[in-house]
Amino acid sequence: MSADPNRVSTALALLKHLGLSPADLTGADPRPVPTVAEYLPCVVAAASPGTRRTYGSYWRRMADGLGERRVDEVAATDLEALMRQSTAGARSRRNSRQGRHAGEHFIAAARAFYNRAIADGYLAAVDSPAHRVRKPRRLPNTRRALTADELYDINAAARSGGNDIILDALLLRLHTETACRRGGALALRLIDLDTDRALIRLREKGGTQRWQPITPTLAARLIEHAQARGAVTPTDALLRYRNGRPVSYRRYDVLWARIGRQLPWVAAQGISTHWLRHTTLTWVERHFGYGVARAYAGHTDSRGPATTTYIKADLQAVATALAALTGHPHPLAIEQQGLPRPPA
The missing domain is CATH 1.10.150 (DNA polymerase; domain 1)
Structure with a gap:
């Protein structure tokens, strides 16, 4: 049976008024869904x-x-x-x-x-x-702060062998002083090192950037290392192998595997570079409080109590904590009496 033309006209007028077409009634998507x-x-x-x-x-x-x-x-x-x-x-x-x-x-x-x-x-x-689909439940983190003796033994093991002792020692010192992540260290360029003010610019996950204090001694060693291994232009990588190639994540795997062979407890506990971050930030939090530790870590998230919005620390406070941690003066550190003594 053919449709009544008058009813068809009325229906089309109603669809037009609603901003629809007959094709919209079929539910067809004009774009095919890809595989x-x-x-x-x-x-x-x-x-x-x-x-x-x-x-x-x-x-x-x-x-x-x-x-x-x-x-x-x-x-x-x-x-x-x-x-x-x-x-x-x-x-x-x-x-x-x-x-x-x-x-x-x-x-x-x-x-x-x-x-x-x-x-x-x-x-x-x-x-x-x-x-x-539910994510697997995350188990409690087993990382902890290393003791002063453990940290000493790890550094001693790194300096006792391997094919690039200078690079390995620089990596451990850089992560201990700054508590930076591996990605932040590997992203460092020549332009990110300010030797006059003893600062490095860290570019880490989430696109964050910050200037982080380092000791003048480490700043001098980093510039010597980079220039001796071929860094010339401002955007050249700061950390480099002896052949001039930029350091990759693989270097960390090799370093900790070697240390684990010398120190079985390192291999048994799965200690890695991130444990150095825990070590430094734990020390800073214990001696300088949550606000300074948060700034030292480069945390910018707003999760947690509303008061975290107001608990902030500036670059000078971070430099002061670094000076206390390392026992080395920093040009931006605030002079304070009774600073905590650095770990042995």
């Missing part, structure tokens, strides 16, 4: 270098296992199965936690993937399969 493999390059292109480094292998696992599926066809069960595979196949490291970190990182990577898909309009937030 996981097709969409992944868009996700990678929009991610920061740090995000690509952290999540890249997990995104590739998604593409290998679910690449032919449309983004909106993947189920939570599919992602949970891949998470279990990531956990079971995690590489055994000195500080491994039975694959928990691999499982946690896989779900975080999947959520980052689907956050982008949601932002691009391929599915609604409530339809994201990644957000319906």
Whole structure:
């Protein structure tokens, strides 16, 4: 039976009034939804270098296992199965936690993937399969502050062998003085070193930047090291191998593996560079309070009690804490009576 022309005209007029067309009533999406493999390059292109480094292998696992599926066809069960595979196949490291970190990182990577898909309009937030899979519960952190004797033994072991004692000693000293992360140290350039004011500019995760005090002695050693190994232009890497190439993350793995062979307790506890950050920040917090420790660490997040908004410390306060920690004067340090003595 043919439709009544008058009713059709009335319906079309009503749709026009509502800003709709007959095609809108079918629910068809004018854009085809891509497959996981097709969409992944868009996700990678929009991610920061740090995000690509952290999540890249997990995104590739998604593409290998679910690449032919449309983004909106993947189920939570599919992602949970891949998470279990990531956990079971995690590489055994000195500080491994039975694959928990691999499982946690896989779900975080999947959520980052689907956050982008949601932002691009391929599915609604409530339809994201990644957000319906629970992350593995994070176990309590086993890191702690090293004792003065432990720190001495680690530095002594680093200076007792290896193919580049000067570089290894500089790395340990840099992380002990600044409590910086590995990424911050590796990102240092010649232009980031201010020898007159004994400062380095740290560029760390989240795109944060800050000037961090270092002792004048370390500043002098760093500039000597960089220039002797070929750093010339302002953007040249500060930390370099003897052949002039910039230092990579691999150097830290080699360093701690060597120290672990000399000091079995280092290998047994999975001690790494981040333990130096814990050590320094614990000492600063105990002697100078939370505000100075927060500034020393470069923390800028607003989580926690509202009073953290007002608990701030300036560069001079951080320099004062550094001077007390190292026993070396700093040009920006505030003269104070009764400063705590540095650790032996």
